[in-house]
Each structure stands twice: as structure tokens, then as C-alpha cells.
Amino acid sequence: MFGPNPLCSDYRFKFPGDPDSFNGWSNNFEYTECGTTHPTPRDNFATLFLITNHTQNPWNDLNVFIQMFATVHRCNLTIDRSDSANTDDDGGDFEAGRAPIVIKENGKIQLHGTANVCTEAEDGIMDPNVGYYALLTSIGTPESFKLLQSLYQSTPHGGSACLEHKVVTFDLVGVYGEKEEEDDDDDDDDDDKLLQVTAVTGIEPETSIAKDPNCAQSLSTRFFLHAKNGNAPFSVWNSTTSGANSGDPPNGTLACCHLSYRDGSHDPSIGPTIETIAVHKNHRGKNYLPLLYETVHQFVGQTWTLECLNNDTEPGNIMLKVTQLTNAIVDVHPKTKELITDKEFFYNYAGFGVRTQKGLMAHMFSGGRPKDEEGVVYHKLLTPPEIKKRVNRIVGPSMKRGTTSEGKVPNKAKKDNKKKSSAKRVKAGEQQERFEALLDWKENLGPRCCDHCGSLQVAVLRCAKCKTAFYCNQTCQKKDWPNRHKHWCGKTKDEFRDTLVAMGLMDKMENGDYALNMG
Numbered sequence: 001m002f003g004p005n006p007l008c009s010d011y012r013f014k015f016p017g018d019p020d021s022f023n024g025w026s027n028n029f030e031y032t033e034c035g036t037t038h039p040t041p042r043d044n045f046a047t048l049f050l051i052t053n054h055t056q057n058p059w060n061d062l063n064v065f066i067q068m069f070a071t072v073h074r075c076n077l078t079i080d081r082s083d084s085a086n087t088d089d090d091g092g093d094f095e096a097g098r099a100p101i102v103i104k105e106n107g108k109i110q111l112h113g114t115a116n117v118c119t120e121a122e123d124g125i126m127d128p129n130v131g132y133y134a135l136l137t138s139i140g141t142p143e144s145f146k147l148l149q150s151l152y153q154s155t156p157h158g159g160s161a162c163l164e165h166k167v168v169t170f171d172l173v174g175v176y177g178e179k180e181e182e183d184d185d186d187d188d189d190d191d192d193k194l195l196q197v198t199a200v201t202g203i204e205p206e207t208s209i210a211k212d213p214n215c216a217q218s219l220s221t222r223f224f225l226h227a228k229n230g231n232a233p234f235s236v237w238n239s240t241t242s243g244a245n246s247g248d249p250p251n252g253t254l255a256c257c258h259l260s261y262r263d264g265s266h267d268p269s270i271g272p273t274i275e276t277i278a279v280h281k282n283h284r285g286k287n288y289l290p291l292l293y294e295t296v297h298q299f300v301g302q303t304w305t306l307e308c309l310n311n312d313t314e315p316g317n318i319m320l321k322v323t324q325l326t327n328a329i330v331d332v333h334p335k336t337k338e339l340i341t342d343k344e345f346f347y348n349y350a351g352f353g354v355r356t357q358k359g360l361m362a363h364m365f366s367g368g369r370p371k372d373e374e375g376v377v378y379h380k381l382l383t384p385p386e387i388k389k390r391v392n393r394i395v396g397p398s399m400k401r402g403t404t405s406e407g408k409v410p411n412k413a414k415k416d417n418k419k420k421s422s423a424k425r426v427k428a429g430e431q432q433e434r435f436e437a438l439l440d441w442k443e444n445l446g447p448r449c450c451d452h453c454g455s456l457q458v459a460v461l462r463c464a465k466c467k468t469a470f471y472c473n474q475t476c477q478k479k480d481w482p483n484r485h486k487h488w489c490g491k492t493k494d495e496f497r498d499t500l501v502a503m504g505l506m507d508k509m510e511n512g513d514y515a516l517n518m519g
Contacts, residue, residue, distance in 0.1 A: 007487060007488070008500070008505055008506075008516045008517070009370055011488070011506070012516070013327060014466075015327060015492075016328075016341050017329055019329040019339060024282060025280055026281065026330065027278040027330065035218060035219060035220025035258065035259070035260030035262070035275070036218040039221060040204070040205040041167050042140060042202060044141055045165035045202070047203075047216045047219050048148050048151060048152055049130075049135060049306050050062075050134045050135075051130055051132065052065070052132045053132040053133075061132075062079065066079045075105060075106075076106050077103060077105055078104045079104075081100070105143070110138070111148060112136070112215075113134060115134035116132040116133065129270070130269070130270060130308070137203075148162065157305060157381075158381055159306070160306060161305045163201055166201060168198075168199045168392060169197070169233075169392060170199065170392045171196055171394070172195040172295075194228045195254075196225075196234065197291075197292060198223070198224045198233075198236060199224075201221040221259040222249075222259070223292060223299070224255075225253065253280065254279065255280065255291075257277040257292055258275045259275070261273070271304070273320075273323055274322040275322075275324055277293065277330060284331050285332035285337065289331040290349070293345075294394055294438065295394055300318070300320055301318075301379060301390070302387055304318055308378065312376075313378040316380065317379060318381050319376055320378075325342050325373050325374065330342050331345065334441070347372070347445070349442070350444065351444040351446050352446045353376060353446030354446070355374040446458065450471050451471060451485070457472055461474065463477070463485070466489045469485055500516070501514070504517065
């Protein structure tokens with residue numbers, strides 16, 4: 001909360017951040033709203049998101065599904081409320097209608113998790129985007145992992161999502177490295193000049209599944225864009241070293257993204273949520289941001305198969321959210337050399353729109369937080385055959401080497417075929433066209449909100465002076481000027497801070513720091 005006066009919110013969210021802060025990342029990767037800063041891959045570990053809102057009795061829905069599965073697979077499964085923990089990570093009670101559960105096979109615990117255990121729909125809190133759900137995690141044995149995978153495969157497509165706690169590597173096909181030109185006479189394998197994205201999914205490294213049934217709330221994926229080093233894997237933390245590491249990306253990271261699976265900021269809900277994404281200051285302006293975002297986008301499409309059920313989109317789509325948009329500097333425009341903020345990238349180029357809050361915490365916005373701090377985009381839920389065809393390869397629009405129809409790049413190009421290969425490309429589909437438009441920084445506008453009346457629309461007016469205030473028309477712009485916009489438009493953040501102190505909206509502390517007045 002930042003006080004009832006919108007000027008307090010403007011101070012926090014309208015000014016671009018320091019492009020050199022947080023060790024050159026300008027975003028704090030040591031802090032996350034949800035999900036661990038150190039997702040740790042583990043063998044035979046996975047987390048299953050399973051909807052249980054087929055009837056008005058979610059606890060009965062889950063029991064019926066488990067018993068039907070046991071009958072079909074001829075196994076002895078039972079589901080019980082667990083007494084191993086009665087509190088969540090913060091030491092409080094589980095939210096209304098949810099409780100820790102265990103699933104046993106022949107009396108032996110195989111899966112831990114949480115679920116809506118209410119027997120009447122009105123007794124529990126329903127997720128605003130998927131309804132009631134169970135969250136199950138395997139315990140690290142092959143039998144447990146196999147059971148979880150079988151449960152996932154037995155659900156209707158769109159009714160669940162299963163994420164393995166593992167490392168996935170995406171090859172970025174094309175010459176994207178910082179070396180701009182190649183030696184045409186060099187036939188050697190140039191893998192060391194290519195880029196990769198390493199995606200690491202997992203929960204807290206020190207977490208015990210048995211002791212913390214709510215541990216899946218810490219599930220996250222971190223993406224690291226880096227130069228490919230032959231066949232050597234990118235060095236990330238592991239369960240024995242992660243405790244001593246900070247949340248900063250590992251050495252050699254060019255760009256980084258933190259993806260959690262529960263948005264806990266304003267409108268708590270499950271689903272993939274980009275909390276932080278940025279290019280390091282030493283590598284901005286080289287198209288690394290759209291490359292990294294496209295990888296995140298494809299990863300979500302391949303792994304998140306839980307259909308979004310809210311009324312803002314048509315059936316058959318999944319939802320990708322972005323939160324904590326604070327105008328942090330995340331890249332530099334490769335052509336204009338202007339600084340790019342997180343809001344500008346997602347709302348102007350990636351097609352995100354301001355997210356309409358639906359849950360119980362939507363009232364937080366009455367305290368002055370801007371609506372455009374959270375955004376959303378909807379994409380088609382891929383079918384199982386479409387997912388099966390996907391490969392961990394991002395094909396760029398500009399290729400100096402020949403490609404096949406499958407998007408594979410030969411390791412060595414023959415000299416007599418170089419002229420022909422340079423003109424050959426992968427046939428672009430709808431997704432490829434969208435990606436190429438992103439790499440060209442073509443506008444793909446999503447709905448923004450008016451700073452005065454709060455209405456959402458795509459075609460908004462932007463203040464030509466500060467470039468961070470938006471209005472649905474000139475009438476709203478003129479109304480907003482005398483009491484709000486004029487106090488900070490064209491000023492530096494320090495100058496606006498002095499204005500707030502003079503207005504009694506900010507206090508200067510004895511140690512020289514400043515604090516917004518929350519009264």
C-alpha cells in the first residue's frame with residue numbers, strides 16, 4: 001500500500017528505475033513475490049496442478065478421480081488429510097477450504113500436496129482463473145514420479161498441468177552472439193558463437209516435501225540467456241551449493257527471467273507469472289530481451305496445459321501474467337538506443353494488456369497502486385500432438401547458414417553452397433511471424449488504463465513530455481493535470497520527492513532516508 005493519495009503511487013511507479021542498480025540488472029533478482037530464487041532440479045520430482053471443480057463438491061471430485069484412476073490402473077490408492085503440517089510457509093492457517101493431503105499406494109505415501117477439501121463450493125476460496133484445484137508433488141522415488149505422471153496423463157487435456165523439476169536447454173538457432181560478423185572462410189563448428197537459454201525448474205533447495213506439504217508454492221523457473229560453450233552445460237546452482245549463493249544470476253548470464261506459478265501480489269491465483277525479466281546493462285541493445293521472452297513464451301506453451309476459465313478470454317486458451325511492473329529499465333532499443341522499461345516492453349511490443357483484478361484482494365488498488373502494475377496475455381492451449389512436435393529450439397528470422405524445413409542448422413557449411421544457403425529460411429508460421437515482429441520491435445499494443453478515469457483501451461494518449469502518463473482522451477488529460485500530473489511531469493524523481501515532502505506526503509527520516517506518508 002502506498003497511501004490514498006495517487007501522487008504516492010506516482011512516485012513509486014511512474015519514474016524509470018536506475019539502469020545501473022542491483023549489480024547492473026536494474027531489477028532485484030534476490031527478491032520474489034512468489035517462487036524460490038533458487039529453483040532446484042531433483043530426480044523423480046514433479047508438481048501436478050489438477051482442477052477439482054467438476055461439481056459443487058471439490059473434495060468429492062478429487063476423491064472420485066483418484067478412485068476411478070485406481071480402478072482403471074488396478075492399484076490401491078487412498079487420499080487422506082495430512083497431519084504433518086497445519087500451517088503455510090508464513091506460519092498461518094491454510095486459506096479457507098484448503099488443507100494438506102497425502103496420496104498413498106498400498107498404505108505408503110507417494111504424493112504430498114494441498115487441495116480444496118471443502119464439501120460445499122461456498123465454503124472455500126475459488127481461484128479466479130481455474131476454480132478449485134489440487135497441488136500434488138512427488139516425493140523423489142521412481143514409483144512416486146511414475147504415479148504423478150500417470151495421474152496427469154489420465155486427466156482431460158486442459159484440466160491439469162505437470163512440471164518436472166529439471167533443467168531444460170533451448171538452442172537459439174542463428175548468429176545472435178555479440179560478434180557481429182563471421183569469417184566466410186571458416187568452416188569450423190561455430191557453436192561457441194551461438195546462444196542458449198537454460199531453464200531451471202524446482203522448489204526451495206532445503207525444502208522437505210514430507211515436512212512441508214505446501215512446498216509447491218515455492219515452485220519457480222529461472223531462465224538464463226548465455227553464450228553456448230560447446231557441449232558443456234551452463235553452470236547453475238545445485239542442492240549442495242545453492243544455500244550460499246545470492247539470488248543474482250550466475251556469471252555469464254546475459255539476460256534473466258524469474259517465472260513463478262502463483263501470483264500473490266494483488267489477485268492471488270495460480271498460473272505462470274513473469275515477476276522479473278531484464279538484460280544486464282553490459283549487454284543491452286542486442287535483441288536479447290525479445291529472445292529471452294520468446295523462450296519463456298515457448299516454455300510456457302509446452303509445459304502449462306491448464307486452461308484458463310475466466311470470462312476475459314474464450315475457451316481453449318492459457319493465461320500468461322506479468323507482475324511487479326515498476327518501470328524498471330530492462331533493455332535498450334537496438335535501433336533508437338532509447339531505454340526500454342518493463343511496462344513499455346510488455347504493453348507496447350509483447351501484446352500484454354492491463355490485467356483486470358478479480359479476486360478478494362482487488363481492493364488493494366483503492367490504496368493507490370496503479371492498475372498497470374500487472375498485465376496479462378492469452379495464448380492458444382496447444383494440443384498434445386502440437387506439444388509433442390515442439391523442440392527446444394528458437395529459430396530466428398535472420399540466418400547466415402542454411403536451414404532445413406525442420407529448422408536444423410548444419411554444423412558445417414560447404415563453400416560451394418554458401419550463396420544458396422544464405423537466402424534459405426525456415427517457413428514462418430503464425431508464431432514465427434509474431435516472433436519476427438518482436439525482434440523488429442514492431443508495435444503490438446495491449447489495453448492500457450487511463451491515469452485519470454481508469455478505463456482500459458488500446459489506443460491511449462501518452463504525455464509527450466514525461467512519456468509515462470496515459471489517458472483515454474484529452475479531456476481526462478486536462479482534468480488530471482492540475483491536481484496530479486503537473487506535480488511531477490518533467491521532473492526528476494528527486495525533484496518530485498522534494499515536492500512530496502513539501503506537501504506532507506513524504507517524511508524525511510533522521511538517518512537521511514525518505515519514507516512515503518501512509519496516513
